[in-house]
Amino acid sequence: MPRHADNERHWQVIAQRYELEPGPINLENGYFGRMSRWVQARYLEHVALINRSNSLYVRQQFEQGEQVELRRQLAGLIDVAPEAVAFTRNATEALQSLIRNYNGLRPGDQVLISDLEYDTVKGAMRWLANARGVEVIELSHTHPASFDSLVQTYRDAFVQYPRLKLMALTHVTHRTGLVMPVEAIAKAARAHDVDVILDGAHALGQIEFNLAQLGIQFAGFNLHKWIGAPLTLGFLYIAPERLADIDPDMGEFHYPANDVRARTSYSTPNFAALMTLPLVFEEHHALGGSLAKGARVKYLRDLWVGQVRGLPGIEVLTPDDPRLYCGITAFKFTGRDQQVMADRLLKDYGLFTTTRVGAAFGTCIRVTPGLVTSAADIQVLVNAITELSTLSHT
Ligand SMILES: Cc1ncc(COP(=O)(O)O)c(C=O)c1O
Structure with missing residues (x-):
């Protein structure tokens, strides 16, 4: 300990x-974590600043460098390259963007979810049935769960459903807090050519992990549960070598096609919340991460x-x-x-x-x-x- x-x-x-x-x-x-007094105060200062200086500040300063530094710090939080992450408004937006834009599915393929996934993730994976003509396989995990039973359930599914191409996996399920053996499951998935989209909403800030070591190429997170950021911030991760497997989001054109930021919707973000992140990260580390x-x-x-x-x-x-x-x-x-x-x-x-x-x-x-x-x-x-x-x- x-x-x-x-x-x-x-x-x-x-x-x-x-x-x-x-x-x-x-x-x-x-549900979500509190901001500390200092983070809250800094956030409110930023709200006031953005409100006073409006687009002048955003266009002349925020967009001219500050946001590049924020992305670098965000990537540092999970020890990946800045080119692998894009801000979203929450984990749901990140995960839906990945599911919606994953381009490896053909009619007749199968995709996999379990009863422990978050409901919006389940919904998005079920949506693929009509949108891509795939079959959605839904597993129920046995209870009580053990490390081996969880991994075996997936191994069995990979054998039973040979047309599986994509699965959702929740690192920490919101239902019971069960932590999935992500590394072992991802390894078994890889052996059957099944791609994994990891829901890290509850893992980030509460569990130490390394995506490369886990063998995860696609993941979605938020910053408001265990990192201590203001609400409205999340991000997606795509391993750079797999960027081509996720399409730009619905004709997104603000970023070039080889930029991960094109994989989710482009919109006016909560600038004040973003600008508070350096203090949030500093505090997260000061508390011991x-x-x-x-x-x-x-x-x-x-x-x-x-x-x-x-x-x-x-x-x-x-x-x-x-x-x-x-x-x-x-x-x-x-x-x-x-x-x-x-x-x-x-x-x-x-x-x-x-x-x-x-x-x-x-x-x-x-x-x-x-x-x-x-x-x-x-x-x-x-x-x-x-x-x-x-x-x-x-
Ligand atoms: C496991 C899990 N995934 C996804 C989400 C959605 O996160 P967000 O509210 O950031 O969209 C939650 C939220 O509670 C969650 O617990």
Whole structure:
């Protein structure tokens, strides 16, 4: 465990960086992360500057160099070449651009998704059925999942569906926080000539990874979950040697055809948010980057899961194999209506969580600690689950 993950004092100091509205304990930090006070202040300054100086600033300064530096810093965040990344407004836009513009599909080919993918990714992959005349194969992962079962499910699919050309893969599923064995799955996919589009929305900033090592050529991310940027920023990644496999977006002409930025829609971006990125990246690194952030939320996750997994009436859905989980974990009160129980967590214990649906295990309650979550907050959750589990059990 990195040095400070279990150091409450250290994280208390970090928590001071963030302004919090009084209210329930927020254990739904998976939706989007907070900006620190400094990032928020810088962002608001930039909003004011853009509003005052309008296109003069944007045309004469932002477009004359600043945006080149931002792209360089963005690429540095995941250790790739600037030529491999293009800003989008969020992960969805990045992933839809990749799916929409992937040009390797012919009528009769097959594409693959699983029940753990994000719904907009599922939707975009299903859209290919009519748009490209392909068959969409939808896998359900077995539950509980193990490293080997997850990889084997894909190996079996590659054999069973020999016309597979493209698949979506979610690095960290938003349903249970399960971390996919991306490297092993991508390797198996490559052996069957199946291209992988990686949804990294929840991985970036929480998990250390290297796309080349994972064997990933196409990926989409956002910067508002675990990096700490203002909302409205995401990006896509295309390995430069695979650029020709993704078409320019709907006749996009602002950039030359050999520029990755032509692979997504061109539009007026949130300049103020973009201009805040250098401070965001500086802060992300100062906090210890994904290694430290990821270790802290994983520590908090272990704290509650370790105390409730064995309780009668409680089923923790996310496995304990350290390769397969991060800070996000989902559980169920056996035999109960999960929404009613999530409502009770909020009403009776002041704990804000969220329910998730749509996979083999049915509806579950997802718990996502954040950088301001303390061990004491987690103890409130443990006490609540313990009390409610008795009700649930009797
Ligand atoms: C796994 C996953 N993919 C994609 C997205 C979409 O991200 P964005 O809101 O940046 O479009 C989310 C958002 O929660 C997600 O959890």
